[in-house]
Amino acid sequence: MSGQPAHPVIDTHVLLRDGDKNLFSQRGGPYGHGRWHLPSGKLDEGEPLTVGAAREPQEETGITVEPAHLRLMQVVHHQQGGDGERIGFFFEATEWEGEPVNREPEKCLRLAWFTTHEMPEEIIEYPAAGLQGSLTSPGTLVEHNWEAECPNSP
DSSP states (O other): OOOOOOOOEEEEEEEOEETTEEEEEEEOSSTTTTOEEOSEEEOOTTOOHHHHHHHHHHHHHOOBOOGGGEEEEEEEEEEOGGGOEEEEEEEEESSOBSOOOOSOTTTEEEEEEEETTSOOSOBOHHHHHHHHHHHHSTTOEEEESOOSSOTTOO
């Protein structure tokens, strides 16, 4: 380890539920093409976490979520290989308004609802780790894609 401070990308992921159904988007860009994930995106510099989390579903799906209606469910510290590390905050929207539409067709192939018991098989691993934790043991930290033991730890 270099002893340098980490500069992870901060991501927000939002679980939008309608009863037992969860909204997913199928990626159309190069990363994870054809695979599924939750509405998500990077936090902008100087943006409060819940504001960024509320912004992403609006940009991607047209759904309106107030920051006060986001409940933190999971945190994932993800090692992205050669692209550095990310910290993902997984929220559940406790209230939201609107009908989802694909507002980013250049990045998203389609939106679809899946029940909690019949999730899509091809979820990108990083968001899958946060989603699984959110549904089974909310409030915990998941360290994803890291070696079991840090090789340079004392």
